[in-house]
Amino acid sequence: MPKLIRLYIINVAIGFALALAFVSLIVWLDVGGLRHLVTETEMGWLAFTMMVVFNGVVFAGVQFAYAVMSLAAPDDEPKGGKKQGVTAELAPVHVGAKRR
Secondary structure (H helix, E strand, O other): OOHHHHHHHHHHHHHHHHHHHHHHHHHHOOHHHHHHHHHHOOOHHHHHHHHHHHHHHHHHHHHHHHHHHHOOOOOOOOOOOOOOOOOOOOOOOOOOOOOO
């Protein structure tokens, strides 16, 4: 399996695991009455599943983006230039304007 595909699958799994933990914590803390929705209604499992899936998509995307951006090699070169001999002078600009 190519390394990029393996990286993607691992980070998506991490993202969905984080989403499951996040939604479980939200339900356990009863944020917005979600514990009542999930535990005492007939289709509460569907609400829980939808929250995990939707948050999982977001968390997996963020996790994969972070992993990809972490692959960049660090820059060892100095940044910003040396600023040698730079002087700013104002110069007049002549604009040809005609009267009507």
